[in-house]
Amino acid sequence: xxxxxxxxxxxxxxxxxxxxxxxxxxxxxxxxxxxxxxxxxxxxxxxxxxxxxxxxxxxxxxxxxxxxxxxxxxxxxxxxxxxxxxxxxxxxxxxxxxxxxxxxxxxxxxxxxxxxxxxxxxxxxxxxxxxxxxxxxxxxxxxxxxxxxxxxxxxxxxxxxxxxxxxxxxxxxxxxxxxxxxxxxxxxxxxxxxxxxxxxxxxxxxxxxxxxxxxxxxxxxxxxxxxxxxxxxxxxxxxxxxxxxxxxxxxxxxxxxxxxxxxxxxxxxxxxxxxxxxxxxxxxxxxxxxxxxxxxxxxxxxxxxxxxxxxxxxxxxxxxxxxxxxxxxxxxxxxxxxxxxxxxxxxxxxxxxxxxxxxxxxxxxxxxxxxxxxxxxxxxxxxxxxxxxxxxxxxxxxxxxxxxxxxxxxxxxxxxxxxxxxxxxxxxxxxxxxxxxxxxxxxxxxxxxxxxxxxxxxxxxxxxxxxxx
Numbered sequence: 325x326x327x328x329x330x331x332x333x334x335x336x337x338x339x340x341x342x343x344x345x346x347x348x349x350x351x352x353x354x355x356x357x358x359x360x361x362x363x364x365x366x367x368x369x370x371x372x373x374x375x376x377x378x379x380x381x382x383x384x385x386x387x388x389x390x391x392x393x394x395x396x397x398x399x400x401x402x403x404x405x406x407x408x409x410x411x412x413x414x415x416x417x418x419x420x421x422x423x424x425x426x427x428x429x430x431x432x433x434x435x436x437x438x439x440x441x442x443x444x445x446x447x448x449x450x451x452x453x454x455x456x457x458x459x460x461x462x463x464x465x466x467x468x469x470x471x472x473x474x475x476x477x478x479x480x481x482x483x484x485x486x487x488x489x490x491x492x493x494x495x496x497x498x499x500x501x502x503x504x505x506x507x508x509x510x511x512x513x514x515x516x517x518x519x520x521x522x523x524x525x526x527x528x529x530x531x532x533x534x535x536x537x538x539x540x541x542x543x544x545x546x547x548x549x550x551x552x553x554x555x556x557x558x559x560x561x562x563x564x565x566x567x568x569x570x571x572x573x574x575x576x577x578x579x580x581x582x583x584x585x586x587x588x589x590x591x592x593x594x595x596x597x598x599x600x601x602x603x604x605x606x607x608x609x610x611x612x613x614x615x616x617x618x619x620x621x622x623x624x625x626x627x628x629x630x631x632x633x634x635x636x637x638x639x640x641x642x643x644x645x646x647x648x649x650x651x652x653x654x655x656x657x658x659x660x661x662x663x664x665x666x667x668x669x670x671x672x673x674x675x676x677x678x679x680x681x682x683x684x685x686x687x688x689x690x691x692x693x694x695x696x697x698x699x700x701x702x703x704x705x706x707x708x709x710x711x712x713x714x715x716x717x718x719x720x721x722x723x724x725x726x727x728x729x730x731x732x733x734x735x736x737x738x739x740x741x742x743x744x745x746x747x748x749x750x751x752x753x754x755x756x757x758x759x760x761x762x763x764x765x766x767x768x769x770x771x772x773x774x775x776x777x778x779x780x781x782x783x784x785x786x787x788x789x790x791x792x793x
Contacts (some may be wrong), residue, residue, distance in 0.1 A: 327393075330374045331400035334387060337372065339363030346410040349398040354387040355415050361385055370720065376697050377716025381646045382431045383423050384415060388716055427646075434649035435505050436563070440497040443490045444656075448750030450487035452758025454480055455747065459762030491748065494656065495520045495555060495562040502563055508570030512590055516569055517562050519598060520606070525554035543602075550602055553610075557660020559653045560609035561601065568605065569597040617661050620654070624666055628740040635667060636736015637729050639674040643710060644719070655749055664745035664761065669768060670736045672708075672756030676775040677732040679705025679753070681724035682713035684783035708753035723790065724783045731778035735771040742767035 335341060338356055345357040358364070361380055369378055369387065374397060377388040389397055402409055423431060457480040460468045470477040490497065496517030503513030526534055526541055531553050534540045541552040555561045573593040580588050624631040642648040651667060658665040683702035686695050694717070701712035718725035744767050750759035760768045 327396050328400045328404065330372060331397055331404045333372045334369065334375065334397070335401060335405055337365045337369035338385065338387075339365075341405045341407070344405060344407055346415055347398070347401060347405075347407060348410045348415050349389075349394050352388060352391050352394055354389060354394060354398060354401070356385040356387070357383070357415050358385050373693070377701075377712055377720070379644075379711065379715030379719070381644075382427065382434065388712055430645075430647050430650055432505065433653060434646065436498065436501045437649055437652045439501045441652075443497060444749050445751060447487045447490035448746075448748035448759045449755070450483055451748040452750055452760075454484045454487055455758070455762050457483070462762050487748075491659065492556065493518065493521060494557060494559075494660065498559065498562045499566050502566035503570045506567050506570035508566075508573040508593075509590065512569060512573065512594055513566055515594060516565055516597060516601075519594075520555040520558075520562055520565070520601065522554060525552050527554055527556060545603075548603075551607065553606075555606055555610065557656075558610060558613060559657045559660070560613045561606045563653075564609055565597055565601045565605050568600060569593055572596055613657055614661060617654075617657055620658070621662060624740060628743075629737045632670065632736035632738070632740030633733050636670045636674060636740075637733035639671055640678055640710075640714065640725065640729055640732065643674075643714060652749070655746075659746075659748060664747050665749075666740060666743070666745050668746040668749055668752075669739050669744050669756070669760060669771075670732070672750075672752045672759075673735040673739070673771050673775040674728075674732040675705050675708055675710045675752045675756075676754060676772060677728040677735065677779045678710045678713045678718055678725075679703070680731065680776050680779040681728035681783045682717040684727075684780045684787065685717050685721065685724055687784060688787040706753045707755070708751040723786050724779070727782035727786060728779040730782060731775050734778060735774040738774060739764075739767055739771040744768050744771070 334354070335344070338344065338358060339360065340363075343359050343363050345359050347354060347356050349355060364378075364385065366378065369375055374389055374393060375387055376390060379386055379388075401407075456462060457469045457476060460466055460471070463469045464472050470480050494517075496514050499513035499515075499517030499520075500510045501513070503516070504510035531540070543550040543552055573589055576589040576593060577585060639648065642651070648671075651671075655665040655668045658667065679702040682698045682705060686698035686702065689695050689698065697712070698717050701716050704710070705713040714725070718728060742764065744764040745761055746756075746759040747761055748759050750756055754772070757765060757768055757772070
């Protein structure tokens with residue numbers, strides 16, 4: 325491959341040097357902030373040997389190159405265009421200026437939750453291992469593996485402690501990421517999150533029992549009674565509190581002389597936010613969050629098949645628009661307040677369905693580049709990363725994307741009707757079964773089979789009828 329020629333071809337395909345506001349790269353993709361995306365020549369871009377796909381999301385135009393090669397292409401791109409190097413943050417800021425208010429809100433949530441995904445997914449995988457060891461009926465009739473092999477009991481218990489840490493202190497993770505996003509000190513965000521789950525506060529999971537018994541502990545602030553409850557597993561309270569903390573801190577930093585900032589800014593910001601969190605923010609957002617989750621659970625209880633059809637079908641569309649990141653907050657809220665999420669299993673099957681449609685294209689296409697991209701992107705989707713399959717193959721040919729949606733919707737109906745839930749968020753592909761409650765593995769595996777077979781068969785048959793070249 326001629327790296328310089330590739331860089332020149334990509335530059336021309338995205339509209340030339342004058343159309344590039346800024347550019348950077350990640351592990352596999354070039355990321356552009358373009359002045360006018362309508363100037364991109366998609367056909368020319370996808371005919372470049374090094375390019376494995378392209379897509380636009382959150383105001384960024386991204387070109388899939390591949391690990392290892394992308395860095396070399398980027399360096400040549402900088403040399404060819406003279407635009408200078410940029411960071412991911414520079415690209416985000418340049419792209420954000422073109423977004424409407426809804427897109428900005430979605431992007432804000434994505435910027436908060438994406439950085440903490442590795443911790444959450446890791447915790448989910450470890451909880452899956454714990455589920456296998458402690459779930460009855462998996463290895464022995466009516467008993468778990470640790471019930472029969474007692475020497476493994478403490479081993480499983482230690483895994484459970486390690487896995488549960490990210491969820492037990494979830495507000496601290498969100499606080500760190502959210503305060504950083506809003507311009508404050510991320511360390512104060514960690515303190516804020518830990519404060520909301522302090523051991524001296526009533527555990528949020530025991531709040532219902534205490535409320536029923538009329539024994540909810542209170543603070544008495546000069547005649548004002550404030551409930552002493554924590555917000556374990558809650559998302560909205562720490563999100564809003566983080567915003568308030570960051571804005572107070574930024575305001576004080578501007579007003580307080582440098583010599584006194586260490587003594588004034590952090591203590592005042594944290595103290596004011598703490599009082600507001602327990603008096604106003606926490607109780608209000610706690611009520612809103614519970615109302616929303618109860619409503620969502622009620623809808624899926626009453627109309628399970630319809631819910632599975634809609635969410636299973638539209639999830640891939642949410643990925644295309646970038647709005648799927650907002651549902652991560654919903655999943656975490658469901659796990660924290662209800663003990664499990666019925667949405668995440670459909671995510672896993674949707675990813676598998678897109679991978680199966682891409683795999684069918686490998687057998688249909690006569691183009692060696694498309695065949696290679698279809699195979700690698702299918703494997704990637706089966707392991708939870710769907711962007712290469714979505715943007716590099718399925719959306720490019722359109723009908724594989726639709727066939728994948730059909731398979732995902734059918735699988736979604738099956739698993740929601742059978743009340744399949746995940747105890748945590750894990751890898752959104754074939755390994756996703758580790759996050760599913762073991763007693764629901766049966767219907768989930770049937771749903772997985774549907775997500776593998778239906779999109780593949782539909783794509784292949786339709787492709788043969790259409791005589792795809």
